[in-house]
Amino acid sequence: MHKIFIIFITTFLLITLVDCTSRKGESHSVVEVVDFGNVQTCKSSELIRVERFLPLETSDRCLFGSIDQLEVWKDRIYLLDTYKTNAVLVFSATDGKFIHKIEGTGNGPGEFLSPHSFWIDRSDGSLYILDRMMSKLLKYDLESLDYEEEIKLPDLAPLAFCVPTEGDYLYYFPLRKNDLFCGKQYVEADKEGNVLSTAYDALASGKILHGNAAPFYSYGGKIRFCPYFSNCIYEWMNDSLKVCREMKWGNRTLPEIAVFEKSEDSGDVMREILSSDYIRFLYVYENRAALAVKYYVQKDLYLSVYNKSSGQVANVKAAAVQDDLGLGGLFPMPVGTDEDLLVGSLSLLDMEEKIISPELKACLKQADEEGNPVLVFYNLK
Template identity: 25%
Template sequence: MKRKGIIREFATSYVSQVNVISFIYSDKTIQKMKIVSLFCSIILVAVSCNKLEKKHIAISSEYQNIKVNLENDSIIKFSDIIKSSFFLKLETKNDALIGNIDKLVFDSGKIFIADKDIAEAIFIYSDSGKFLKKIDGKGQAPGEFLEIRDFTLDTVNKYLYVLDLQGRKVNVYNYEGEFLRSNPMPFLFSAFAYINSNIFAMSTATAYNKQNPKINNHYLVTAELSGKIVSAEFPFNNKERDFTYFNAAPLRTFGSKVLFYPRYSNTIYEVGNNSTKLLYSLDFNGKGIPSEERETLNDVNFLKLQDSYSYFSGDYADLDRFAYFIVNTPKGNRKLFFSKKSKKTLITSRYLISDPMHNFITTPIATKGGDTLVTFAKSMEVLNLKALAVGKDTVVANRLANNLSLNSNPILFFYNLKEF
């Protein structure tokens, strides 16, 4: 997987019989719709298996239209927005070495971590950081996989679903990491999230699903693993396959919510069994990529547009009382904190560090509880902090670096936000 700046490019091809299938993220958004017209209209989208039923894309009762005023970029004192913070060291063992954290989910006192490309494994830890299990069987035997493309949890029945795109199957495990069964992929998708009642939200990227015209050229599908289609939404045209930039996680789960981000649309949707609702829209007040440019995005003009316009690249966290977004501007990234209660926003590229722990508020990988952001840092970053710490900061830095080596597993950081 390549990286282009802060955006990951995904254009892996697989040969199946005589077809070369390319997976490249794309979307078809509602760029020309104004918020007013959104409130006055409902988009009806075809769904189901034999006869498509109607599914609504409407406005969520929790909808937030967030004004992104980049002129208000200010220095934030972290103690003004952070109520408390703590860290957790993940146990390091010879058979449990995590190279990177691509995805992390908490449930039932356990931490599920995917390292897709280095360890090529899913690790299960207790919520105290004790190593419990590693799922890393490479191969084509039952319970094995050729790659880990994504994973999701059924938190009711306590199932772990692992997407093996190259192997064209979904492996199912219990929370102890024991293999239960495999399901063949009913069609091509590259990311998924369990909703409920055996229904999943699936991001197809721009995969070719010509064998199933009801979902072909649709970016988002909700379906069962049996192949029963509930809905197909966000259609795209073939030309959009020329655009190969995307966010690595178009589907994210926060608590009971499954959220979907159509790339570079400045919008986030909540996906349910029977409805998809607009949850967030970011208003750049004329500083964002114009809608007419979005309709013809390709790799060449997107690189040029980044030099002149701001945009939302899809890294965010949804909490009970807050939301947190990474915004891209021609002058670099900005962090945007939003209070759902006060409707206030705080935008910054610079921090007034009042505690060494605050150095690690970066792109969120998860949330925990109601209002706690979760990030991570590799052991080298923590050891570097210790080397640079002076004065009273050395106390916290030494505590962070205690018993760490360059081979230690990543450290998790937890930040509980407070009202502003």
């Protein structure tokens, strides 16, 4: 990376006591600290190396409005769109052709109205969809996408979920006045909704519903997640919870707990956060090669990246990244991962400059300017 924005990562080992309990008690862990540093300016070519472009098919049956969540597994791409279709759409990871979609149609068996997030259980070939509004968790066969069964929740409307082991489910709940879990936000339950263990003492920030709908992800066979308004990544293993990574951003921070304690009104709290220079709304993408974090400060979108091989980091404002790769003036902000690659997205409709990249030009012959986006698979420099 270019010397004007490279900051060598501050990585050191700290022995910490994680402030949480589980069925097996307190958990000690070794924490890696990643300081992304203060915001820098840079060019696209100093951040990423593009491996390939993939235009997603556009037709009346598969036109979508947003990518709220994206997962790549084997030869398929699964993405959630809550803006236009309220569906999980499936495309070929090879040529971008549309395969199938599961869309909200009602409240009957196997139906949902408002999908919040999904999870792919790679161990048994299942796809789960959470409808938070209807408090439903539905299971589908990953290959055929046929409905199989409904999983009973331990309480209404969890913020997020994952499937750590076959037959067990892990949920992330908001802090509520009539709390069933004694102030714990992470609840492990079986398919009948019976609570097996709890973890993570809720802070005052736990009452604010403002964060990534899919904060859980699989990494190295373990489950990892980043709670709302937290700079820590936790790992769930053997029914216990531990911090495995702490993130810093130079002189910029997330809101202090005192901000959340000032008022019981969520609107007042969010107005203060939105009017200040606090970091909020984190999206964490991690694989063996990289860690990437999207976040907002007021109304501006930022990106922090950490190249695990070189130990180099960067922290940039998305709109300020200079496009010297000829991508129409845009930067492909990450929306998911594919093995050791990050996956970004480019909307042709949003492009402000002429496309120069020969590879992107070639793939645009298959794309519709007002249709679905082009996915960009890339490495960090």
